[in-house]
Amino acid sequence: MEYRDYYAILGISRDATLADIKRAYKKSARRYHPDVSKDTDAKEKFIQAKEAYEVLKDPQKRAAYDQLGKDWHSGEHFHVPPNWERNYQFSSEGFSQGDASAFSDFFESLFGDHFDHSAGRHHRARRAHQHFAAKGEDIHAKVQIDIEDSFHGAVRTLTLPSSPLDGTHPQTVNLKIPKGVREGQHMRLGGKGMPGHGGGAAGDLYLEISFRPHPYYRLEQKNLYMALPVTPWEAALGAKIKIPTPTGPIEVTVPANSLSGKILRLRGRGLPGASPGDMLITLNIVQPKVKSEQEKALYRQMQDLMSFNPRDQFGFES
Template sequence: MPRDFYEVLEVPRDAGPDELQQAFRRLARQNHPDVNKDPGAEERFKEINEAYSVLSDPELRKRYDRFGEDFRRVPEDWEERVGAGAGGFGGRAGRGRRATWTAEGLDVDGAFVGGGFDGIDLEDLLGGMFGGRGRGPRAARSAGADQEAELPLTVEEAYRGGRKEITLNGPEGPRSYTVTIPPGVTDGRRIRLAGEGGRGLGDGPAGDLYLVVRLLPHPLFRVEGRNIHVDLKLAPWEAALGATVPVVAPGGETKVTVPSGSSSGRRLRLRGQGMPDPAGHPGDLFAEIKIMVPARLGERERELYSELATTSTFDPRRATTDDARRRR
């Protein structure tokens, strides 16, 4: 049985968006496969990502809270469909009345009228809404419902694209798909698998399956649209004197020229080194300078730094104040 998403994120069921985000970031950092080499870290990371993708989406969370692990089988307009007629609930909700299935039971126009999920066959209960066979008059020809699932990708997978094998758990058990991922696919992009959604009624066509791309957190890269941001760590002398240094990018290591006199926070732009776009212009790679100092100094290093401290007239605090005055 899949774990409860709230348990996965270690949050209460009434957790707000900020609490969910904080829990997700903490657990994602702990379990990212590039950081955590434990054999089970990758599976935990995928589980954490799936839980956050669902609970951070108000509509998906609403369905999950009501239907549990069956929530993906519920079409987005299930409340409207139920409210329009009684067939899926055996006639208990009259035409035009509002019916909502909760964990406690069926609520029609604010009146509790039926038991909870225990012992209930959800497929039989909601009939054709899930593309099932249905019974009686509802078994007439009808197209199957479109379905949606998350497609977690690393930044590298999204950058290069290609074919990916995935397995999804559906009402009839696990099912594998071969998905073609366009190079440079961005977060939130939907990939359509025609005819792989809910089954139609009678000889009705099957619905479509939509895979929603979710970029996984990365220890090095931050993706904003098609632009990619990465930290560029420099030694003090590299920042002061200028240097040509390597920088990591999703497409492989490249070189960047650091101008002399560069301070932490300065961003160097590498045009066209961001996410590719087959239909237009690729994004850019931004390398943000972060000046690093040795944690421990050798004897000679300490002498040189001491000499610099007594020789240099540079005052970083005054320079910051002067820059602020010039901007006024």
């Protein structure tokens, strides 16, 4: 049988990281996928890339494969080392029997499951009627939604920038957003990944949720945060102020003698759920600009009437 250089097949060095291996495989899979590529040998190269990935992504299989040495070259006549199956232990998880039967004699000789231990020989299944069926690759993407979507639930039609098959055609999907979805949460859309081959199932689409910036508030975990501008007289005298929330406007009470930075907590007004979050409102006292002589006179009157010095702690005379 012929030796297969899995590193050369994926175009990577022997010290490649797992991330390098995954990146190289995805590149090869996109290029040679039989449903996309017009190359006459696309199917064979697609299977070769998948076989190389099956070995190199698994630390145990990769370590065993590396023990063969780096002096072999693809196409050279190869014999399985004596007692190969006794020297290494590795599982065959990660591929189906249908996948394994489509791989090369080289792969089966090293990593096949069916050994006749009494004779010490490997019996390969006949492949005269083999049918190669491979599941498509999963897609991982980030998607932005509005904060209001998490409070009410929604169905949104999303257009992903491009299909991972050819990098040019956008993909449109319908996403059902449940109430209470959080930043960073992943949602799975079955069968919306890369198409399978030979009747194999399509991969899945995994979307990581993030929120678009909002002009009024932000979410952290299940709590809703908002900065509320108030006038000096509202902070000093107290006031009832109408504010927007994702579920509609409400009225909040600003206590008298509130200082800038004071936090008002509205329990249960955060993200909905079995244990809903809170809404935390930070007061921000906004000083108006003095424009007219009448306004200046009002401030001078305040200066004369109010014995207030915010720098008393310095110990200096005003």
